[in-house]
Amino acid sequence: xxxxxxxxxxxAGFIGSHVVRLFVNQYADYRIVNLDQLTYAGNLANxxxxxxxxxxxxxxxxxxxxxxxxxxxxxxxxxxxxxLAAESHVDRSITHPLEFVMTNVIGTVNLLNxxxxxxxxxxxPSDGERPEAPAHxxxxxxxxxxxxxxxxxxxxxxxxTAYDPQSPYSASKASSDHFVRAYxxxxxxxxxxxxxxxxxxxxxxxxxxxPLFIHNIQHHKPLPVYxxxxxxxxxxxxxxxxxxxDKVYHQGRVGETYNIGGFNEWRNLDLIQLLxxxxxxxxxxxxxxxxxxxxxxxxxxxxxLRYAIDAAKIMNELGWKPxxxxxxxxxxxxxxxxxxSDWLADVTSGEYQRYYDTQYTDRFTK
Ligand code: NAD
Ligand code: TYD
Numbered sequence: 001x002x003x004x005x006x007x008x009x010x011x012a013g014f015i016g017s018h019v020v021r022l023f024v025n026q027y028a029d030y031r032i033v034n035l036d037q038l039t040y041a042g043n044l045a046n047x048x049x050x051x052x053x054x055x056x057x058x059x060x061x062x063x064x065x066x067x068x069x070x071x072x073x074x075x076x077x078x079x080x081x082x083x084l085a086a087e088s089h090v091d092r093s094i095t096h097p098l099e100f101v102m103t104n105v106i107g108t109v110n111l112l113n114x115x116x117x118x119x120x121x122x123x124x125p126s127d128g129e130r131p132e133a134p135a136h137x138x139x140x141x142x143x144x145x146x147x148x149x150x151x152x153x154x155x156x157x158x159x160x161t162a163y164d165p166q167s168p169y170s171a172s173k174a175s176s177d178h179f180v181r182a183y184x185x186x187x188x189x190x191x192x193x194x195x196x197x198x199x200x201x202x203x204x205x206x207x208x209x210x211p212l213f214i215h216n217i218q219h220h221k222p223l224p225v226y227x228x229x230x231x232x233x234x235x236x237x238x239x240x241x242x243x244x245x246d247k248v249y250h251q252g253r254v255g256e257t258y259n260i261g262g263f264n265e266w267r268n269l270d271l272i273q274l275l276x277x278x279x280x281x282x283x284x285x286x287x288x289x290x291x292x293x294x295x296x297x298x299x300x301x302x303x304x305l306r307y308a309i310d311a312a313k314i315m316n317e318l319g320w321k322p323x324x325x326x327x328x329x330x331x332x333x334x335x336x337x338x339x340x341s342d343w344l345a346d347v348t349s350g351e352y353q354r355y356y357d358t359q360y361t362d363r364f365t366k
Pocket of ligand 2: 198210
């Protein structure tokens with residue numbers, strides 16, 4: 001029996017696919033509807049292991065299409081939404097800012113409108129209430145980048161740090177966060193927001209630092225380090241982020257924000273050198289060979305110096321903590337990419353974009 005139906009947006013992307021996998025495996029009594037437009041970042045091969053599960057449904061569609069989103073809510077009567085669909089890469093936001101406004105801002109507002117209309121008149125959880133079924137919840141997945149850049153070494157982003165986005169990506173995510181809060185304050189929409197640090201792990205599109213560098217090391221290509229490699233990021237294994245989303249969805253308090261991070265800061269250059277050593281060992285290359293591929297290139301425009309999350313609230317209140325030490329997570333990640341070279345090859349060749357046509361369109365036309 002289905003106890004609740006949850007819309008997960010962006011479920012074919014990097015983090016979304018791990019969230020979908022966790023929910024369909026863990027909650028056989030939930031119906032999970034994955035709405036994804038399958039942009040360049042969406043890859044249904046990420047979900048091959050769960051695509052035939054009876055509690056899983058994939059819908060291809062665009063969150064910027066308001067009529068379509070409203071119709072989907074009418075069709076499925078969602079109890080909850082976990083919203084991850086977004087344009088997510090800072091470098092692309094610098095060259096194509098308007099696409100980030102469309103998906104991250106307009107797309108989010110379309111979902112908020114559809115949820116507000118669909119849930120109007122239903123009992124709403126009040127502030128601070130735990131959103132246990134059958135109350136509704138709109139869960140917005142956001143980033144630590146909305147807080148801008150930290151300049152004092154001992155400082156961390158907390159839930160009350162003022163927003164100070166610096167890139168078109170973070171500005172669009174900050175805007176979407178503001179809209180989510182505004183719908184809560186103005187219309188009483190039951191919402192929760194999490195702001196997470198940099199994720200790493202299997203299935204990440206190889207435009208982001210770690211999968212790009214793993215791929216380039218494998219193929220003896222240069223490793224483009226922006227500026228002097230002195231920027232600092234706080235890294236969290238993607239499955240630990242999915243576990244945090246599960247916790248917050250079920251136990252987080254309505255109207256609250258939770259920061260998610262691993263207390264795991266790395267200067268880019270130190271991280272890259274560690275990765276090079278791990279890759280040398282795994283590939284049986286002499287130590288130092290991969291590091292010779294490091295190439296310093298022009299810095300990213302407006303490159304934030306340091307992000308670091310204070311995750312005390314989610315740890316103390318909800319009892320979440322990362323399950324993996326970074327060195328272990330990095331080993332696992334490298335192993336995954338090395339044993340899934342077909343995944344990387346399909347993504348870099350563009351072959352992955354045919355998966356929907358072959359697997360899904362065929363299935364529906366049979
Ligand atoms: P991703 O780029 O890997 O995936 C985004 C997914 O959204 C893709 O499957 C894409 O097809 C889909 N999508 C894009 N536009 C769409 C549209 N108009 N309609 C429907 N689907 C659309 O992103 P990710 O790294 O998995 O990030 C997921 C979410 O988590 C984003 O909201 C991002 O801001 C946030 N986040 C990411 C990180 C990180 O390190 N990657 C950290 C914190 C927060
Ligand atoms: P990225 O993975 O793009 O995540 P974000 O910009 O959201 O933090 O980049 C992580 C860090 O690595 C960031 O400081 C930029 C840097 N970087 C490089 O030095 N070279 C690269 O080719 C990429 C993609 C990133």
